[in-house]
Amino acid sequence: MSCLRPALMGALCLAFAAPAFAAPPTPAETKMIATVEAERERHIKLLEELVKVNSGTMNLKGVEQVGRMMRAELEPLGFDVKWVPMEKAGRAGHIVATHKGNGRGKRMLLIGHLDTVFEPDSPFQAWTRKGDIGEGPGVGDDKGGMVVIVAALRAMQAAGTLKDADIIVVLTGDEEDAGAPIAVARGDLIAAGEASDVALDFEGLSRDGDQDIGSIARRSSNSWTLKATARSGHSSGVCMEGPGCGAIYELTRILDEFRRELAEPNLTYNVGVVVGGAQASVAGDKTGGQATGKSNVIPAEAIALGDIRTLSNEQEARVRAKMQAIVARHLPKTDAKLTFDEGGYPAMAPTEGNKALLAKLNDVNTTLGLRQMPQGDPARRGAGDIAFVSFIDGLVGLGTAGDGSHAPGETVDLKSLDVQAKRAALLMTRLSKEARPRK
Structure with missing residues (x-):
């Protein structure tokens, strides 16, 4: 459709380009949005500190240190945080953090990972920032995603919506190179999925140019x-x-x-x-x-x-x-x-439940005045931990946007940290108010 004609055609073009109209955010949502914006520099500083600690998968002490840093963020929010060692799988371990809510709303599983592909012998080790672009090993995959989790949860706490939310956070220590046997390495994640109704994956946000993309599937590997x-x-x-x-x-x-x-x-x-x-x-x-x-x-x-x-x-x-x-x-x-070989990653197929979750995320986008997120091509994403819990509804890519994942020069768009934290906080708050399915 051409957008060159004036009057009616111009009005139609504006309708397609702009987000749908919606009621203004609730007072709690307004508070969450304001909290994310007020704490922007705090969260960028946290990202910097996480990136400065090398946590290549086989740097077990580095992975443990990042785990301790995340514990320090989650415990003050009311989470019972456990470190699950993974010596049997030849890896450092995982963070499993549980927040007990009112027991009525959807139970949510938040997934991220502590490790990166950059081992201590990699020449790419430093954090740098140029305006709204941060650069460093694992800055987007997945340390930016972990910061989005923290920012969203802090916003919920400030707005009073976290107290009612039932949430499990699982941060694996070996997503980039899973330990074996896989039944041990992913046993705690699978158990968390069995105790949840919805899985939200905080790896990187997919984009096509300046268009944010919704992801409801991941392929196997x-x-x-x-x-x-x-x-x-x-x-x-x-x-x-x-x-x-x-x-x-x-x-x-x-x-x-x-x-x-x-x-x-x-x-x-x-x-x-x-x-x-x-x-x-x-x-x-x-x-x-x-x-x-x-x-x-x-x-x-x-x-x-x-x-x-x-x-x-x-x-x-x-x-x-x-x-x-x-x-x-x-x-x-x-x-x-x-x-x-044993130890591969299963597939996360697109489902009606996953599509419904993306629709709810797009309702959040409407509230935030953001464009709708179309469903993305799963061939553009790699395999990921959320596939192990694909027996529940899930969304992929709630972490930060950036470029160059897995390569020297990996970057993150720091503006996306704010946007993703707002999306996650509002979505989780709304899910926490939905009646959980009977099982």
């Missing part, structure tokens, strides 16, 4: 290993009746058939490492491998490492079956085996 074996021999007999085609041809056949036959909406499948030769192996941490052989020797071993990402667990099962069927079509005198 699961790794696989493919190993092909074959008879070795002199290359002069390759693909002949005696020695057969060799392991590398078999591996190549399978990978190319994956490429040609697996494609469907919301699915990606990646090959990250390939090694092959007379002998081949991959490192224990699966970050590389090695192979030996000669150009005139038919290779006996070939290995590929990759991942698949799906939008639902049903899609995951279907794709895995298709992959196994492709693997089974062996070239002469070859064999191959496809295995899937």
